[in-house]
Amino acid sequence: MKNPFETPERKAFRESVEAFVAREIAPHGEAWDEAGDFPWDIHEKAGALGLFGFAIPEEYGGNGFDDAFMRLDSGIALAYGAPGGVNASIGSRNIMTGPIVTLGSEEMKRAVLPGIVSGREGGALAMTEPSGGSDLSRIRTKARREGEDWVIDGEKTFITGGMKARWYVVGARTGGEGFGGISLFLVEWGAPGFSRTPIERKMGWWSSDTATLHFDGLRVPAQNQLGQEGLCLLAIMNNFNYERLALAAGCLGMARRCLDDAVEYAKIRETFGKALIRHQAIRHKIAEMSARIDALHAYLLHIAWTINDGGMPAAELAKAKFLASKTAEFCASEAMQILGGAGYLRGQAVERIYREVKVMAIGGGSEEIMKDLAVKQMGL
Ligand SMILES: Cc1cc2nc3c(=O)[nH]c(=O)nc-3n(C[C@H](O)[C@H](O)[C@H](O)COP(=O)(O)OP(=O)(O)OC[C@H]3O[C@@H](n4cnc5c(N)ncnc54)[C@H](O)[C@@H]3O)c2cc1C
Numbered sequence: 556m557k558n559p560f561e562t563p564e565r566k567a568f569r570e571s572v573e574a575f576v577a578r579e580i581a582p583h584g585e586a587w588d589e590a591g592d593f594p595w596d597i598h599e600k601a602g603a604l605g606l607f608g609f610a611i612p613e614e615y616g617g618n619g620f621d622d623a624f625m626r627l628d629s630g631i632a633l634a635y636g637a638p639g640g641v642n643a644s645i646g647s648r649n650i651m652t653g654p655i656v657t658l659g660s661e662e663m664k665r666a667v668l669p670g671i672v673s674g675r676e677g678g679a680l681a682m683t684e685p686s687g688g689s690d691l692s693r694i695r696t697k698a699r700r701e702g703e704d705w706v707i708d709g710e711k712t713f714i715t716g717g718m719k720a721r722w723y724v725v726g727a728r729t730g731g732e733g734f735g736g737i738s739l740f741l742v743e744w745g746a747p748g749f750s751r752t753p754i755e756r757k758m759g760w761w762s763s764d765t766a767t768l769h770f771d772g773l774r775v776p777a778q779n780q781l782g783q784e785g786l787c788l789l790a791i792m793n794n795f796n797y798e799r800l801a802l803a804a805g806c807l808g809m810a811r812r813c814l815d816d817a818v819e820y821a822k823i824r825e826t827f828g829k830a831l832i833r834h835q836a837i838r839h840k841i842a843e844m845s846a847r848i849d850a851l852h853a854y855l856l857h858i859a860w861t862i863n864d865g866g867m868p869a870a871e872l873a874k875a876k877f878l879a880s881k882t883a884e885f886c887a888s889e890a891m892q893i894l895g896g897a898g899y900l901r902g903q904a905v906e907r908i909y910r911e912v913k914v915m916a917i918g919g920g921s922e923e924i925m926k927d928l929a930v931k932q933m934g935l
Pocket residue numbers: 647679680681682683686687688689690712713714715716757760765914917918919920921922923924
């Protein structure tokens with residue numbers, strides 16, 4: 556169907572991202588995933604396309620504008636053609652620039668944003684701890700003030716982009732219990748008291764670098780504290796909303812890829828004297844996948860329109876996030892069923908996506924937490 560929100564600028568942007576993914580990533584993606592790494596110039600090429608510059612002023616290297624439809628389209632295109640690990644690694648900077656733009660000092664923005672937005676340097680958001688990620692009100696990493704410094708002790712885990720980043724936005728407790736006692740700090744790799752270890756052997760996202768970060772008496776200058784002490788987590792709630800939009804877009808791209816690969820296979824594979832796609836049971840699977848994908852896309856377009864209109868529909872983003880991961884999970888399962896044994900083989904996008912759907916259901920606000928949040932937002 557025609558997208559009523561399409562403009563020549565959005566079309567041109569979407570096509571440039573799709574071409575970048577098809578040319579630079581797709582031919583190597585599965586090999587990079589097997590190798591567990593990919594070349595750094597992909598970050599820089601993605602940066603040159605403007606993928607990290609939304610809502611960031613031009614003076615810091617950003618796009619100088621925001622557009623939720625473009626965010627949506629780039630998320631869909633990347634997830635359609637790139638392994639989730641590449642997508643997650645380059646995208647990890649998008650969840651750490653928001654707090655810097657919103658809460659950082661002028662000096663901090665000038666020091667950090669140009670390198671991150673251009674893709675020359677890596678960035679990560681470090682919230683989750685070994686003791687848990689869903690309930691951020693219970694963050695245990697502590698920061699205490701000593702003269703002109705903050706001294707940080709604790710651990711963060713599952714940090715995407717964490718092994719290669721130069722800059723980290725880290726949540727740490729500076730006050731009493733609950734959300735109100737948490738502050739955010741900009742931490743640079745290389746300082747004494749900061750070490751990082753890789754998390755390997757993940758179920759999916761093989762080509763992304765995921766780290767556990769260890770802070771052992773790490774000193775950061777007082778000016779590296781972001782925003783108002785103790786109130787930072789509340790101040791960056793919109794950051795989580797944009798992360799949910801990106802993850803939902805990613806799920807849509809994954810679901811579409813599963814549908815397209817399944818249709819392509821079903822057209823050429825023959826069973827019982829006719830093409831697989833001529834069997835009613837297979838046609839029903841395709842209809843069901845296609846309907847769920849269309850519905851999700853329509854929902855995300857409406858959400859993008861609302862964001863562009865100045866709103867931030869937190870309840871709808873929460874609902875879209877779990878609807879999206881459920882859609883991706885359904886489509887991955889049905890597509891693999893259509894591909895049969897061929898779908899079970901490494902090197903098939905459907906096989907990889909089948910492994911990657913779970914992190915979409917867990918990361919950035921799990922399905923259970925999103926459902927809870929949505930119902931809370933209904934005032935129930
Ligand atoms: C590959 C990967 C990359 C990640 N990247 C990052 C990153 O870059 N930065 C970062 O900070 N974090 C990152 N995360 C962490 C992610 O955000 C957390 O895994 C997620 O928030 C869930 O936290 P948890 O794993 O500690 O599960 P827990 O909080 O321990 O929860 C365990 C399970 O119980 C469920 N649950 C929890 N509370 C409730 C409840 N009240 N009712 C019902 N069910 C509940 C959860 O949904 C989950 O399924 C990443 C995770 C993965 C796997």
